[in-house]
Amino acid sequence: MLSMTNISKVFQTDEIQTHALRDFSLQVNEGDFVSVTGPSGSGKTTFLNIAGLLETFTSGSFLLDDINVSGLNDKQRSRFRNEKIGFIFQSFNLIPDLNLFDNVDVPLRYLGLKGKERKERIEHHLDMVGLASRMKHLPSQLSGGQQQRVAIARALATHPRFLLADEPTGNLDTHMAQSVMSLLEDINTKGTTIIMVTHDNELAKRASRKIQIKDGRVSELDKVIDHDIDVSPQAIA
Amino acid sequence: MNEIALIFRALLRNKVGAILISLQIALTLTIMVNAVFMMQERHAQMQRPSGLDEANLFYLSNTIFATDYNQEVALRDDLELLRNTPGVVDAIQINAIPLSGGGWSMGLQTEPGENQSSAGVAVYMVDDHAIHTLGLELLSGENFAETDIQWRESGTTRWPAKTIVTQAMAKELYPDDWQSALGKTVYISQTQPIQIIGIVRALQAPWNGWNGVERSMLVPYQMETSNSRYMIRTEPGRRDELMPIIEKALAQSNKGRIIRGLRTMEETRERSYRGHNAVNKILTTVVFTLTLITGFGIVGLAMFSINRRTKQIGTRRALGASRSQIMGYFLIENLMITTLGVVIGSAGAIGLNIWLVNTFTLSPINPVLVVIGIACIYLVGLLAVLYPARKAANISPAIATRTA
Numbered sequence: 132m133l134s135m136t137n138i139s140k141v142f143q144t145d146e147i148q149t150h151a152l153r154d155f156s157l158q159v160n161e162g163d164f165v166s167v168t169g170p171s172g173s174g175k176t177t178f179l180n181i182a183g184l185l186e187t188f189t190s191g192s193f194l195l196d197d198i199n200v201s202g203l204n205d206k207q208r209s210r211f212r213n214e215k216i217g218f219i220f221q222s223f224n225l226i227p228d229l230n231l232f233d234n235v236d237v238p239l240r241y242l243g244l245k246g247k248e249r250k251e252r253i254e255h256h257l258d259m260v261g262l263a264s265r266m267k268h269l270p271s272q273l274s275g276g277q278q279q280r281v282a283i284a285r286a287l288a289t290h291p292r293f294l295l296a297d298e299p300t301g302n303l304d305t306h307m308a309q310s311v312m313s314l315l316e317d318i319n320t321k322g323t324t325i326i327m328v329t330h331d332n333e334l335a336k337r338a339s340r341k342i343q344i345k346d347g348r349v350s351e352l353d354k355v356i357d358h359d360i361d362v363s364p365q366a367i368a
Numbered sequence: 369m370n371e372i373a374l375i376f377r378a379l380l381r382n383k384v385g386a387i388l389i390s391l392q393i394a395l396t397l398t399i400m401v402n403a404v405f406m407m408q409e410r411h412a413q414m415q416r417p418s419g420l421d422e423a424n425l426f427y428l429s430n431t432i433f434a435t436d437y438n439q440e441v442a443l444r445d446d447l448e449l450l451r452n453t454p455g456v457v458d459a460i461q462i463n464a465i466p467l468s469g470g471g472w473s474m475g476l477q478t479e480p481g482e483n484q485s486s487a488g489v490a491v492y493m494v495d496d497h498a499i500h501t502l503g504l505e506l507l508s509g510e511n512f513a514e515t516d517i518q519w520r521e522s523g524t525t526r527w528p529a530k531t532i533v534t535q536a537m538a539k540e541l542y543p544d545d546w547q548s549a550l551g552k553t554v555y556i557s558q559t560q561p562i563q564i565i566g567i568v569r570a571l572q573a574p575w576n577g578w579n580g581v582e583r584s585m586l587v588p589y590q591m592e593t594s595n596s597r598y599m600i601r602t603e604p605g606r607r608d609e610l611m612p613i614i615e616k617a618l619a620q621s622n623k624g625r626i627i628r629g630l631r632t633m634e635e636t637r638e639r640s641y642r643g644h645n646a647v648n649k650i651l652t653t654v655v656f657t658l659t660l661i662t663g664f665g666i667v668g669l670a671m672f673s674i675n676r677r678t679k680q681i682g683t684r685r686a687l688g689a690s691r692s693q694i695m696g697y698f699l700i701e702n703l704m705i706t707t708l709g710v711v712i713g714s715a716g717a718i719g720l721n722i723w724l725v726n727t728f729t730l731s732p733i734n735p736v737l738v739v740i741g742i743a744c745i746y747l748v749g750l751l752a753v754l755y756p757a758r759k760a761a762n763i764s765p766a767i768a769t770r771t772a
């Protein structure tokens with residue numbers, strides 16, 4: 132499903148080389164719910180960006196849905212993102228000039244769907260996140276939790292196979308975080324593969340698979356106990 | 369592009385900048401179209417043929433100071449000298465120079481009497497060599513005969529019995545059928561009859577800004593005057609070489625006068641339209657500058673809005689927009705802004721023209737000009753937004769996760 136082998140990512144700025152990922156290898160299977168934790172600057176976002184074709188990598192091999200993505204051009208990558216990947220961002224990233232309906236509509240238009248089908252999908256997904264009644268509202272008229280739910284509706288409306296979330300609850304209070312997490316769990320049980328970066332160990336624990344990234348390298352928390360971090364008993368259990 | 373509705377709705381939420389640029393585009397179109405129109409008018413005026421063989425004509429002043437000067441004899445001698453100079457085609461004495469700014473005018477009327485309406489006409493006093501010297505084209509009738517030429521004493525109010533008029537003057541007198549002017553007796557100085565014996569195609573008056581500039585008449589007079597002008601036509605290409613030779617020959621042949629003020633017809637035309645040329649240059653500069661400023665305005669607005677929307681562009685990329693779709697977004701957005709400007713501007717351009725027509729009696733604008741103006745504005749808009757749109761297209765989708 133997702134297969135990274137010896138991926139490395141080097142950011143080359145004027146004088147400094149930053150090794151954001153080194154020899155990074157990971158397999159994610161269909162239907163997994165993977166949580167990703169790790170210290171700040173360890174490479175979590177970099178990993179997610181590469182996984183979501185937002186960024187290219189320096190070396191290694193990456194198969195997504197059995198396709199070698201390093202061979203794709205911009206148009207193909209964009210199409211791939213549009214059709215198969217849904218993104219959820221820490222700061223929601225709704226388009227402030229568009230109302231909720233139009234926000235969910237954006238990726239559907241790139242998909243080239245007909246108006247009727249788009250309308251059905253938008254209404255269905257906004258309904259699913261409990262915001263159908265506020266379709267005509269602007270993002271700025273919603274709370275953070277509501278905005279994130281719209282973002283989830285937008286990510287799901289294209290029927291993606293992968294959902295990539297970078298700290299989706301990072302800007303939400305505990306209560307809101309819980310409800311977003313429940314929503315993600317719900318989605319996962321319906322078959323969407325989810326990779327979620329989080330700083331919240333409690334939430335991370337709820338994933339079916341937990342990995343940690345440290346210094347650009349991955350370690351599987353289920354299998355490896357890293358002595359550098361405080362792993363609570365439940366996490367290993 | 370299936371994003372048009374979304375682009376439009378997003379634009380509506382950021383109206384102010386867009387409307388200001390639209391108004392600037394509108395103003396540019398308004399001024400551009402009318403300025404080009406005014407330039408065209410001037411250009412068309414400058415293109416009107418004077419009727420003369422301009423390239424081979426020059427003239428000079430003959431200023432008499434001697435008291436014992438027999439003007440009639442001296443004129444005959446001068447013309448004989450000029451006409452016999454090798455390389456000279458022909459020469460005449462003339463009272464005024466076309467396009468020079470100074471000359472005589474009279475009124476001609478088809479019925480005699482004080483209360484009859486008359487048409488203004490420039491008067492050229494010349495002999496039977498005028499048509500040949502000036503290079504005029506006789507459309508109908510005939511030239512003056514040598515015997516028609518009268519000696520005009522200074523101060524006389526009498527007019528000769530015959531005249532040759534331009535086609536434009538014939539049309540002015542007989543609007544239904546200019547050819548019918550031939551042979552007709554018309555009246556000069558309200559009551560003096562004068563017969564039209566010939567019609568020439570064109571001969572412009574001395575005043576290029578006069579709306580009757582095409583209306584001229586020749587009268588068969590040689591003049592008594594202490595300051596007369598000779599117009600000389602040379603063989604093609606020999607004008608410049610002959611000017612100093614003739615100046616010298618005339619000066620030497622008779623010491624009782626001074627020969628001065630030699631000037632070619634080409635220079636006279638150039639001086640005559642110097643103002644036109646200057647105004648056209650200013651208008652060109654204004655249009656060019658304004659277009660440039662508007663272009664920069666579009667670039668500025670686009671850059672500003674792209675910088676403001678960096679994250680949203682990254683998000684669109686993450687959601688599946690390709691580079692060309694992002695580029696298309698900004699091109700279409702710009703097209704909408706330009707179109708609003710063009711709609712307002714076209715109305716403005718036509719409105720301003722109507723005002724100009726009513727206020728300065730200009731002719732109405734050619735709609736083709738408005739269409740060309742619109743095309744130019746769209747082109748400028750497209751060129752201006754190209755660089756910002758490319759910049760937007762190059763925004764990395766990773767921006768979506770990398771900015772707060």
Ligand SMILES: Nc1ncnc2c1ncn2[C@@H]1O[C@H](COP(=O)(O)OP(=O)(O)OP(=O)(O)O)[C@@H](O)[C@H]1O
Pocket residue numbers: 142143144149150151169170171172173174175176177178
């Ligand atoms: N565009 C870039 N140019 C240079 N270095 C970068 C760039 N993006 C990330 N890095 C570096 O790569 C490393 C990994 O960054 P990354 O954003 O993946 O960390 P992270 O684990 O997501 O951190 P956080 O938890 O703070 O979000 C960091 O050292 C960062 O400074």
Ligand SMILES: [Mg+2]
Pocket residue numbers: 175176177297
């Ligand atoms: Mg990060």
